[in-house]
Amino acid sequence: MIAVLVLVLAASAAASQPYTTDPAMLAPPMYDGDIPLIEPRGMSLHDxxxxxxxxxPVITRVRHDSMSYDLTFTFTNSLxxxxxxxxxSVGTLALGRNITVYDHQQESRFADMxxxxxxxxxxxYPGTAYSPVMVLMNQTHIVGVSLQYPVMDYKHGTLVRLGRLGGVFKGPPEAYGWMVAFDLNNAPATNQHTEIRHEALLQPGESKSYTISVRAIKRPSIMPDAMARQDWLSVLEPYKEYFSGLYGSVQYERRTKPIFGAEIANGHAIGPSNLRGFYGNxxxxxxxxxxxxxxxxxxxxxxYDNVLFWAPSGLFDQYRGLNYPSLFTAGWLDSTKLRSAxxxxxxxxxxxxxxxxxFWWGRSARYMDRWxxxxxxxxxxxxxxxxxxxHLQMDLATDAGATMIGxxxxxxxxxxxxxxxxYIEHLRNRYPGVTYTTEQLSSDVMHVVMPSSNRGYGVSDRSTGEMRYHRLERPLYLADYIVPGHETWAFWRYAEILDDDPAQVIDSERVQRDLERLARLGYLPVTxxxxxxxxDADALAPDETWRFTSPSSDGDSGDDSTVDEPGDGNGGGDDKGNSGDRGGGDDSGDDSDEFEPPSRPERVYYITLPNGRRLKIVSR
Structure with missing residues (x-):
């Protein structure tokens, strides 16, 4: 029998992170030759x-090759x-001091850390993350970590977390440690921006499984241009395959004509004689x-061959923080003149x-019963x-002739x-011929069901000239890879742009250039x-960017997978949540080699011990 030690150690990525010597709770090491990509360093896979x-959980490991494996966490509630x-979580990712992360939180960009x-x-997720995935890279390798679970069936969200590690998890500068984690419940220090509104809760006798896939590839010496094939996406191939098998392809016909948006009311027009802020006497x-x-x-x-109206019933003059009103057409019923709609x-x-x-349906996921x-x-x-x-509001909208609802x-x-x-499927069945688009950018599970939207304009110091005002600088790579055929709107207006530089000339040529930039990135321009x-409206049809950004070939999980099943009670299973010492297990079990680097002849490996020392191992 082996003694198992579990401690809680402070780490900069979180208030605390468990340390353990239990092999069943440690990540399998991952090396590319003698370069460490993942070292356990005593960090527990479960917190x-x-x-x-x-x-x-009981944790099952499936290793595909030296730089890819899957971890399946099975939770069973026996109480x-x-x-x-x-x-x-997965850690320690030994990627060193400087890394680059693909940021897909409501945009598509790379960020240095x-x-x-x-x-x-x-x-x-679902929420600000497009998918429950994280892609990070250093100068030599790219690592993708993805979570696979049936969110529509399990009915709970997760918090996708990337953090730096300290203490014994940190390691030497060339292999400083990072952690990718998926919180299924709220951590003690949760705030309004990181709160999981619907947490995981396992009912008595219930069992649920979650798979974390880790894939690593060598980083090319030159990363691809923004509009070229993004072969680094192949590290997310397990998630793509899982998602496609569960949710299928897009369920709508992609719109290709730019959209003209207009306001019927504006907050600046609200006054004692114009309580709803309607434009033009x-x-x-x-x-x-x-x-x-x-x-x-x-x-x-x-x-344009269309028009999309914001505030079709006007705006609130009281409680203006609740504009745009959710009563987007029901507000017409308040007076004889408005009933003329x-x-x-x-x-x-x-x-x-x-x-x-x-029509733009203000606060469309909120209910109000009066103006x-x-x-x-x-x-x-x-x-x-x-x-x-x-139904009342949609009846009014369709009676007015609307076939497009934001x-x-x-x-x-x-x-x-x-x-x-x-809910959307119900509306489609009841009002055939009407399309719906969400704001803000939806996560993948809803983007496959309906189009979504993003803000294209902004003021940035990353670029100069006209590009200074383009918030979106790249195609939405994750959507291209996971939901090819997607429709994604990009809103565009000049109010904030002119606030930054009132001397700019905004004419037809400028508008055409700005909207074409959005279209070339795959976004549908919406002014x-x-x-x-x-x-030229035809030049504003969004490019089918997935045809040239998707990887040249999907990753191969290989045919030589090995399954490492957990031993009987050796750190796996249901121990009633006890975070103290846990005994059990056989020191001759299959999990014992997880502390060891891959065994290859004439190779030198390094492993970090719990006391922080680096141990050199020569394989002959």
Missing amino acids: PLERGNAVV GTPRPLGRI NHDTALGYRWT ELRPDRVGFAPIASRYANQDYG TDSNAFPIIPQRGKELG NDNESEPLDPDNPRHMQQV LDAFTHQNMPVWKQKP HGVAIKIL
């Missing part, structure tokens, strides 16, 4: 997050009360009905003139009262994805308040 009743699961100053990353629908403003946009030619000479004339009509309401609650598709209002703030935080999907004619 109960200070919850004494957390279930401890009579619901129990949390804690955190599962230094071990001395790094604050790490914490992304919620001669066009104000609360005074003259909707026929004049509908006629204006039906007849104007800015080069569905009259034949009002909004319906826009599709009659050959233009597609759309200027100071309270709202999450929209619940299982609540008949909520759905009665949804869903403002349609986020996992407001409505979990396992409710979003059946907002840009009443300037475009020169």
Whole structure:
């Protein structure tokens, strides 16, 4: 029998991180020759997050080759009360002082990190992370870590975490340690930005499994251009295959025409004589009905074949922090003039003139029952009262001729994805021919169901000239790889750009250039308040970027996989969440070689001992 020691050691990536000598709880080492990529260093693969009743998993290892393996964590609750699961992780990633991370939190970019100053990353999934994956690289290697679990069935989120490690986990400068973790429950120091709204909770007698796949490849001497094949994505091949098998391909037809967005009301126009902030005295629908403003946009030619209206019912003059109102069409019922929205000479004339009509549904995942309401609650598709209002609003929208609906703030935080999907499917069945697009950028599980959107404009110090105002500098690589065929909008407006430099000339040529830049990156341009004619709508069709960014060949998991099953009770299974000493196991078991580097002749290896010393091992 072997003695097993479990301690909790402080680490800079988290308030604490368990240290263990239990082989069943340590990551298998990963080397490329004599270069360490993963060394256990005593860091436990599971952390109960200070919850004494957390279930401890059985961990099964499948090694495919020297630089790829899978870890499957199986949790079983043998007690009579619901129990949390804690955190599962991979470490120590011995990548050294400086690394580069692919940041897919609502954008697509590479970020450099230094071990001395790094604050790490914490992304919620579903939520701000596009997928539950992390890709990081140093000068010689690229490592991908991905989590595979059926989020729609398990009905809980995770926090994707990257942190630097300290103490005995840190190692020497050339192999400073990093950790990639997936929190299934909230850690003690959680804040509003990192909170898992729906945590994992295992019911009595229930069992759930989660697989972390680790893949590493050599980093090329020159990384590919932004518009070239991104072969580094192959380190996420296990997740791509899992996702495709579970959720399939995109469930919508991709839109290729740019969209013209216009506001009917604006906060700057709100005043004592204009409580809803409608634009233009001669066009104000609360005074003259909707026929004049509908006629204006039906007849104007800015080069688009559509128009998408924001604030079609106006804005709140009280509680302005709740604009745009969720009562995007129900607000029409408050006065005779506004009820004219569905009259034949009002909004319906826009599709009659050959233009597609759309409305922006403010706070679309919130429920309010009256105008200027100071309270709202999450929209619940299982609540008949909520759905009665949804149907009323969609009936009004379709009576007005709308076939395009933008869903403002349609986020996992407001409505979990396992409710979003059946809700959207219900709307599609009830209102055929209507398309829906989410804001903010959805995670992959909803992006396969419906288009999503992102903000294309901003002010950045990363570039100069006109590119200074382009927030999106690369295609959305993860969507290209995992959800090929996706439709992703990019909003564009000039208010903030002109605030930065009022002397800029914004004319048709400038608008065309800016929108073409978005389209070449694969985004569908959507202007907002840009009443300037475009020169060539066909040139604004978004490129099918997945055709040239996806890896030239998917990774090969190999046919020589070996499965390392856990021993009977040797650190695996359900020990009622005890984080103290745990005995059991056989020192001759299969897990004992996890502390050893790969055995290859005439090679020199290094391993970090629990006391921080580096041990040189020569294999002859």
